[in-house]
Amino acid sequence: MTEKEAASQNTPSIPDFRLGSWLVCPKNQTISTQTLHIELEPKMMKMLCVLAEADGNVVARTDLFEKVWGNQVVGENALNTCISALRNHLKKVDGKNYIKAKPKLGYQLTQPINWKIESDNDSTITAKKITNHQKWPVLLSAVVIVIVIGWFFKNYFATKKVNEDNNNPAKPYSIAVLPIENFSHTSEYDFMAKGLTEQIIHQLATLSQFRVISRTSSSSFSNQQLSAKEIAKKLKVDYLIEGSLQQDQEFVVTIQLIDTRTDTHIWSKIFRSPRDRLFEFQQKIGDAITSSFETDSKDNQKRIIIHHPREKGAYENYLKGQAYASLNTKDSLNKALVSYSKALDIAPDYALANAGYALVSLLLYQNGQLKPEVALPQASKAIDLALSTEPNLAEAYAAKGLLKTYERSYEAAEKNFQQALSINPRLTKALHNYGFLLWSQFRFQKALTYFEKALEHNPLSPMTNFAISDTLFNLGNIESSIQHFNYCLEILPENSACMLGLARVYRSLNNLKKEDALLEKVQKLLKPDDIYLSFATILNLEAKGLWKEANQVLIRIDPYYSDVYTYRLQQLMFNWMHKNKHTKKLIKQQNWKKSERHLLLAGADAFWNGHCKLAIEFYQPVYESSPRKLRLIDDLLVGVSHELNLAYCYEETGDIIRKKHALKSALVNIQKFINKKYPMPGIYFALSRYYQLKGNYRRAKQIYQDNNLADWSWSILLKTDPVFNSITIK
Template sequence: MENLWVDIYLRAILLVNRISTILIGWVLSRMLKEFYLGKWQVFPSEQSVSNGKERIKLEPKAMDLLIVLARAEGEVVSREFIFEQVWKNQIIADHVLYNLIANLRKVLEDDPHHPQIIITVPKKGYRLLAQAESPLQQGNITDEKTDKPSWLKSALVLSVLVLVGVLSWRFYQTDKITLDSADIKTKNQSAPSIAVLPFDVFHSQVDTQYFADGLVEEIIHQLTVIPDLAVTARTSSFAFRDQGLDIQALAHKLNVNYLLEGSVRKDQNILRITVQLIKVEDSTHLWSKVFNVEEQEIFTLQQDISLAVVQSLAPEYTLQSSGRLRKHPELGDAYMHFLRGSAMAAKATPEYIQKALIEFEQAVALQPDYALAHIAIGMNKMVLYQYRLLAPEVARSSTQKAIDIALGVDQFMPVAFAAQGLLHINFGEFEQAEKAFLTALELDPKLALAHHNYGYLLWIQDNHSKALNHFNIALAHNPMSAITNFAVADSLFVKGQLSAALKQFQHCVALLPDYPACHLGLANLYRFTMQADKTLEHMDFARQQLPEKNIYMITADAVDYFHRGEYDAAWQKQEQVALVKGGGYLEHQLKSLIYLHNDELNIWLQELEFLAQQWPENSSLKMALGLNYYFSNDCARSLMHYESVISDDAYLRGKFNVMAWGISHLANMAFCYCQQGSEKEQQMLALLEAQINQYDLENFDTPGADLVKAKLLLLTNEPDLAKVYLESHPLQTWQLNWLVDKDPAIGFLTD
């Protein structure tokens, strides 16, 4: 009986495929008429647009999206409806749509900051500002979430009659990006480098696409075993899926000298997989191989393909380390549940992460020793904890259990140690986190996940130089990662490398236009370099994308209000952020400056002292106490707190994002040592001068840094030069110029 139902299911799938093909052909036939959007003439049947001077080819998905928006006749089209119409039955990460919109705007010369064609409607969807002038009158999209054109309703009714009782799944595509390779970190071209492109699938069953993507991912993983072979991460190699770029263009954008491409066809249980290895330099096919295998032989096939590539690129390296091969179940549905779960988790929203966890749980129920699925469970439960959807004790116990099971199956599993490091980070156990990340990197020196998150660990401990090294390594393996691009940009900003930080933030925005962190980072850079209009533009954009109660948006708003002189609003925003283990330095600095402005430091000092007693290991509180006692003209207590953290705290050494506020702990200490007649004054002044000299501020107005430079010059007996800075236009027009009158050193040294 079970086999009978399987046969019925398969026949239903075939029937659905045939009817879908007919329906799609019928739908497309209704869309083939030309129409205009402003100066652009759109040719759906030719997949192109023309401005009267040149005709530009569009990728199929871009044309589909344009048609969906045109049919709405200026009404808002929800993201959900776009996903349904353009990607049919696939699970799609939101950034795929963001990048498709960005690409369309680029082709149509539509400025995303002042659009005249495609309008983003925050938290709802998109609409066309330019009306489509065409014969497209078959139906309108009137409801932004659910209503479909009448012709489409008829098609859907017919589809529903056929699809009753048939289970369908969705899967995602990796984002589509058009960026110049000059913006991508350059690999060492003396060594071979390769990108494994997503395989084409000539089969309509959704699970076959999952299967093909899983095959590519495993080939990528296995190729990383070669020490001198640079392998592009999946996120980046999949970034150009369906864009129709030629071999040379793809290789140029990914900065590789070899490409592996392939296709998958399925006939019953037999997979026919064609793979080609291409040398980019002259577009020659080094070899082309055809593999005919049954589904249960797929894992052996992955090794065969990887070995064939290795023998071509590194013939001296003939064996793969079995310890580096990832283990998936060879029989049953566990592997398919894992692939579906991975696709859902890639959308990175709480809703899809919870759906992904169901798939992963089903995988381990079928295969209890499925280590990768256990790790996926642990990692995604940590994400739910970060969304505050899991209690700390539940998240910790369930994640640790998953990691322990995985390591029990494979004690040398790099990603398990990376997951362990993330778990420790989330609970403030930095020493244990570092040990876990170093173990992961010892097992797999190319593991981008470990490099990025070890960089994050170093970043939150203020070791930004070392953090930047690991972020750059992660970026070299995964140049299209938005979060790693952001991390590199933010680290450069903290180190005072403003030109490089600006370029990296702009690259991050181009990579993922609707990714709010990139915009918040740019807003912060523009804020501290006196570019108010640009600050407002990027802050407004982030506000449209993030929920009002998002902790990052709340913090950014607090800083923004403060720098606009709206101190009460800044205070109210900052009060919405709960302190974790006594809080971090920047939130203490913000409150300190608000109390300083209001002449109420005595109140804040009492609260800081109370917090320091509760959290004696929190160095940020000691730094804040040193700062506040300095502004209270109590050098003895200021130095007592400063000296308790001076030996290893990076805030004293090189953080531009502290100096940008007009604050320098080194200058404060130098002044207090001067007041005490201590020889340590010269040591602090030398450190401060070295710190300023390492910054790249030449092309920017940085009034906060100018204030600190003036302070240094006063301390080194150069009052005339100090006066130049104090009377400079940036400092005179700065919203925080009241700090000049509040600073004890400047008041004392200028009297």
């Protein structure tokens, strides 16, 4: 069977039909007119058929995901990309918009649909739409069938094991564990309720037949007055677990398992345990839940068994650490470190506590709370202790992957993340941080894949939602980036990372009014000295031409904890604008061997000061080993194109062949970011520089003027830029 034949079997079995000017043939995977014939990808055809069957009504995004992708793990961008490509195909014939997006609802077809039905003799006739009168018998039959089926399933699920899909037993059960509520008389046991929730999630997630939503996402519904169905819809799950904890002489937990599709409580059970048997208690609850589903016995045998020590207080402190760590604030991370330390004082060989201690140490370093000479050795020691006790602990390998990422040992980092995911493919810490590793290496397309997988299991993760939006921007998918940032802020209204990310996008578009509005909101959420807010403020001031004010913010930043590349670039730019003699002194102070990307700054400074031979010495090794580092959008957006700088220096040193190669490569990269709907001044500034280097001065000047670059703040660099010395652009 060919790939096309296999794909066609998955296409909805509906007849040919006409959509506006198009003849749609689902079986052949084609759309055609008298002048055009286009073969669609299977998913695209399935999408078109689902929209067509709605007969002009809106189809929800969740329904499109379910009907087009089924069990396949994809992110929001897959749907956006598919809709965009299908829309572009359909408008080729008459320029009409065939697919309309309904914000927060879904999509609908806007052009008339005429169905073509195959007759017995293989000829086709056009079918009329069913009239309201004709619909009544059909609807009445459907209602009766639904009532009967609903009655059957309600009774079936109340007495039998859950079987989500008889026709597809391999389909994973989608389930979310809502935060267990603390009904005891003291808040001391809040941590117990949170930790218990976390451990039940972990136990279910180790079975391949469950798709379990992370606690970060499920906990966002704590104290919200939403029905089970509303929560399930937001989390895209079929089953919910909710419960409560009370404590008298022993712990008492009540657990309910709910099928949200039928709004049926499958069961409600009470579990009791003395304080010193908490782990067995949690395991008993998890076993009760899994036994309610039809699972593969082999899968159960392969389940990851986590060992907790029996020493009194160790497991309790570990649960406290997990609860604090999940909040992911600077204060809560410090409390988590203390809790893990207490657990390790009681049981030094507690593998999970060591892994948690290591990960939190690294997060505190990332947030500027621990210096690297403290955090990195501290994390390394804890990881080694964890793996010496539990050689197959996925959490330890995930922490080691992040450690190696910060040590810039990227190959070792990747191996450790892969090891973690081979043990537990659904470990969101490993999925997200593997994406972060790839992002750190500017391998944005692959990074996006892992961020989307992480989001599948943790749909309300603040950082993963930010990471996807930011990665889309780095790939040049501006519209998709804006859409996902807005989606992030819709589901997480106080996510400062998504606010700053979206502010960055608007700054790149020179839409400073929208950027200001977002920064005003962030200022209410973060402390004034927050490093991310500080850099956003600097760039905002620069975008307004307030260079002195921006420099005043810059000098207050401690580069020890900041994005050192961005910090040094800002320092150097102030000098480049004025040909400041202090630049050479600044260059001598830096250790340019720290990373390849820092070599680019030395190369840029040598270029700006007319030392092309020295610039090539810095630039060329990076260009040969990691050319993508010379092409990042962040540099282009502030008027810096390392690849064009290098092309200029090749010309100055008489290496015309390399100059042509660098120019050709730079143009391909610049064109990737050109978007007429979302024009970015920095990209057009780079394009103007490109034509200047090509000797097409008229074209360079036209681009500069047509895009009003004189009003763009970073065009101040033009005054001292060696590329523009031979021509007056303005």
